[in-house]
Amino acid sequence: MEPSKLHYCSSALVLLISAxxxxxxxxxxxxxxxxxxxxxxxxxxxxxxxxxxxxxxxxLYDADPRVLKAFANTGVEFVVGLGNDYLxxxxxxxxxxxxxxxxxxxxxxxxxxxxxxxxxxxxxxxDTSLTNNLLPAMQSIHTVLVNLGLDKQVxxxxxxxxxxxxxxxxxxxxxxxxxxxxxxxxxxxxxxxTGSPFLINAYPYFAYKxxxxxxxxxxxxxxxxxxxxxxTTNLHYDNxxxxxxxxxxxxxxxVGYKKLQVHISETGWPSKGDADEAGATPENAKKYNGNxxxxxxxxxxxxxxxxxxxxxxxxxxFNENEKPGxxxxxxxxxxxPDGTPAYSLGFITNxxxxxxxxxxxxxxxxxxxxxxxxxxxxxxxxxxxYLSISAGACTERYHLVALFMLLIGLLF
Numbered sequence: 388m389e390p391s392k393l394h395y396c397s398s399a400l401v402l403l404i405s406a407x408x409x410x411x412x413x414x415x416x417x418x419x420x421x422x423x424x425x426x427x428x429x430x431x432x433x434x435x436x437x438x439x440x441x442x443x444x445x446x447l448y449d450a451d452p453r454v455l456k457a458f459a460n461t462g463v464e465f466v467v468g469l470g471n472d473y474l475x476x477x478x479x480x481x482x483x484x485x486x487x488x489x490x491x492x493x494x495x496x497x498x499x500x501x502x503x504x505x506x507x508x509x510x511x512x513x514d515t516s517l518t519n520n521l522l523p524a525m526q527s528i529h530t531v532l533v534n535l536g537l538d539k540q541v542x543x544x545x546x547x548x549x550x551x552x553x554x555x556x557x558x559x560x561x562x563x564x565x566x567x568x569x570x571x572x573x574x575x576x577x578x579x580x581t582g583s584p585f586l587i588n589a590y591p592y593f594a595y596k597x598x599x600x601x602x603x604x605x606x607x608x609x610x611x612x613x614x615x616x617x618x619t620t621n622l623h624y625d626n627x628x629x630x631x632x633x634x635x636x637x638x639x640x641x642v643g644y645k646k647l648q649v650h651i652s653e654t655g656w657p658s659k660g661d662a663d664e665a666g667a668t669p670e671n672a673k674k675y676n677g678n679x680x681x682x683x684x685x686x687x688x689x690x691x692x693x694x695x696x697x698x699x700x701x702x703x704x705f706n707e708n709e710k711p712g713x714x715x716x717x718x719x720x721x722x723x724p725d726g727t728p729a730y731s732l733g734f735i736t737n738x739x740x741x742x743x744x745x746x747x748x749x750x751x752x753x754x755x756x757x758x759x760x761x762x763x764x765x766x767x768x769x770x771x772x773y774l775s776i777s778a779g780a781c782t783e784r785y786h787l788v789a790l791f792m793l794l795i796g797l798l799f
């Protein structure tokens with residue numbers, strides 16, 4: 388069979404089976420689509436895979452034109468990324484306008500780009516230059532959107548590590564690190580003025596990996612468990628992620644931004660890891676991601692914000708074989724590069740996603756063609772804050788270990 392016909396048939400098969408077996412649609416479910424790999428399928432083949440899991444939103448770490456074109460006229464919403472490498476450059480209005488026109492405006496309205504996240508986990512890199520450039524870069528990009536009449540449909544934000552918190556237990560005592568308050572508050576003010584969400588990357592897996600003997604596995608996997616009660620609010624928590632989200636809400640409230648919307652820009656669980664990476668198994672990954680997606684389908688908020696929709700982007704779409712670091716880094720995907728599930732989520736079947744056309748990306752980690760002389764559409768450098776998500780976990784654990792030693796006392 389000709390490759391084009393094979394691709395068409397495999398895509399049609401996924402959509403057909405999805406219609407019968409995957410009725411679960413989660414309006415606020417997003418998926419992170421990273422491309423640090425040399426064996427990923429052609430973006431056209433990814434479209435039915437995204438739909439098969441009920442995701443309606445995709446987050447890129449760049450603005451890959453191949454992906455954006457593949458998803459044209461699908462209705463899938465996109466968050467595109469502007470890497471840490473470009474924070475200084477886009478403060479120049481002309482360069483900011485060039486980036487927007489090449490990577491955003493050129494794809495509208497066919498591709499539904501709704502947000503640009505400028506920089507990833509910048510404030511926890513402990514890089515003064517990056518920190519100082521973050522807000523001016525966000526403001527510059529927003530100004531261009533205003534000038535082009537796009538600011539009502541495309542918002543501007545940035546993604547933070549959970550390590551921006553100094554305190555996260557109990558959730559009601561959530562507070563930002565004191566050394567970050569002065570730089571994070573103007574960013575929060577920017578969110579309020581422009582109507583953009585606050586993005587946080589939260590990984591209960593890291594808490595378990597760092598202290599597997601004392602952190603209850605059921606509590607981090609959304610499994611039935613006794614849970615904990617916040618002694619200040621008397622709110623009950625039966626999973627760690629919701630406790631982390633509410634700690635962020637509490638931190639925002641403490642600095643005067645109670646009404647700011649929080650989105651979880653990354654969360655997930657690896658299906659494989661090194662010998663010293665506790666809990667990185669297909670069974671646990673299935674429970675974490677499967678239970679999370681089912682929970683989101685119930686349209687329930689967190690204990691502190693029960694009426695707020697959960698806007699969560701699962702990490703990640705594919706296992707990425709060129710990511711550095713421990714084995715877990717390369718095994719967060721819901722799918723293998725050939726399009727088959729890395730494990731079953733309960734509503735994904737091998738039949739639904741097998742035979743997906745695999746057209747490997749370039750050997751440079753999935754980089755796409757350069758969209759302009761100044762800004763490549765993709766950025767796979769370490770300063771992009773994406774190559775190693777576990778790196779941020781180390782700085783995150785300093786308050787999580789103490790948190791969960793207290794948590795265990797409540798559980799048992």
